[in-house]
Amino acid sequence: MTALLVSEYRKFTSTRLWWVLLIIMAVYMGMTAGGLAFSYTMSPSQSGPPMDPSRVPELVYTTAASLGYAFPALIGVLAFAGEFRHKTISPTFLATPNRTKVLLAKMVSALPMGFIYGLVGTAASVLAGAAILKLNNLDPLLGHGHTWEIIARSVLALTVWLVVGVALGALLTNQVAAIVTLLVFTQFIEPIARITLATTSWGENVAKFLPGSAGDAIAGGSLYSAMSTGTLLPMWGGVAALLGYAALFAIIGRATVLGRDIG
């Protein structure tokens, strides 16, 4: 199993995509967090709901976890979809005929990459966000234990997202279909669903189990939960829900697509 993990890890790191996407994520998240910090500090009462100033830093620092999770998910999706796209799935299954093992190895070997994405995405949000807050005379609260807990939870959320992406790729092996599905769902369908569902009490209970809400729950709050009054699962509930999605995708993918002839 160690050999298989090393093999899968080398596949992640031996193409350019992972660091290209990582840089894009860092820049995008830094700019977004900076922008959010700016808007919260400039006109807290006009542009949004009334905001407790002590909560502003954590909302800014979880920007990557609440808005940037598509990046690690995308890298994860390509672990399988990319192999099918470039037909390297044949040598992969030749080297390890047990396809369940390959799937598990890909999900486990995604952890270090997920951690890197979590670290860089969160760091970009924190650095840019804290700088803007400081410039606008708001305490970035970097001396507080609670702030660092939020930061660590954001890293964890993004790490889990990459694993979810791998499992989704096992189900959607067509690279284009996988990317489009991921982006449309995370950027369009889910945000609308969360806001819409949060208007009713039963819907709120459904909404907190959506993958995006589960990710926010891990990170401990986000822009969406600040905008609406939606409730979130406890942190470990969020981890369990998101890993539940990963398990569901993995099981369905293994039973269907990965069980088929490779040709």
Next chain:
Amino acid sequence: MSQNTPAHEEIRFSHLTKRFGTLTAVNDLSFTVAPGRVTGFLGPNGSGKTTTLRMLLGLSKPTAGTATFGNTRYADLKHPSRTVGAALDASSFHPGRTARDHLRAYAPLTGASDAWIAELLALVGLSSAATKRVGEFSLGMTQRLALASALLGDPEYLVLDEPANGLDPQGIRWLREFLRHLAASGKTVLVSSHILSEVQQSVDDVVIIAEGTLRFAAPIAELHQFARPRVRLRSPQVTAAAELAARSGWQVTQEDGAFVIYDESLTSVGTAAFAAGLEIHELADLTEPLEESFLRLTAPSDKNASEADAVGPEGTAAQSGDPHGPTHTTEARA
């Protein structure tokens, strides 16, 4: 079957069948690949070669029958990639990965060290392209990289699907020498091609399939024998020619005012005719080239069914025995 095999056993295909819906891609295919030899797996495009090899390697599930290394299915091998090396598709590379990184990605599972990878890249002539991305490779270079990948685990068996595809004449010559090199090191090589001449000089045995069924399986020498020598002799002295044929014990048929003499060489017929003082207007070798035998063997069954049964590649292969030891079975089609 083969008791005194070297380090490893033969590859066995037994009643292997694959159906895709109503289409039967591989139909009750049975043959063996002798260890330590190079076997050419030949057939036209779409005859079921790739499907057969993918079933052997566990990438596709057979509808019926088995394909095993000795008695072991690929998926049940203890160290699959150290036992069997395969090159199935020259395009199974991530274009953004370098040649060396591609090999390094699979190396942990084969126990290949970085030094061995460097050696392999040198062996296939890609040392200078080791750090180039595969997307920049020519087709010939990806074929070489595919061979290097197959050799990563220094396997006993090599399964190569159309490795000559896309190679230029120099590349094909290089491949021939490469296959002989592999055979000399005692490996069992199963190499497919749709062009006999590509592998003709480097294989010991041939297995020919068409329309998913076995048409011929024997040492390559027997494919030569299968092409029965025929000489056409045309002479105005018809009676004298007939007498000569009778005297020489030739088996002849007459067609189009000429004699066709079977199982004799051009030289022997010419010599006899000269000795008999026969006036010759035409003396021609009608023996079909190897490629012709191949084409006839792989012709669509509706056209050659009666012919193939009459000439009987099954009979030829099964009865003439194998001077090299391992048994080649050719199952009669039901």
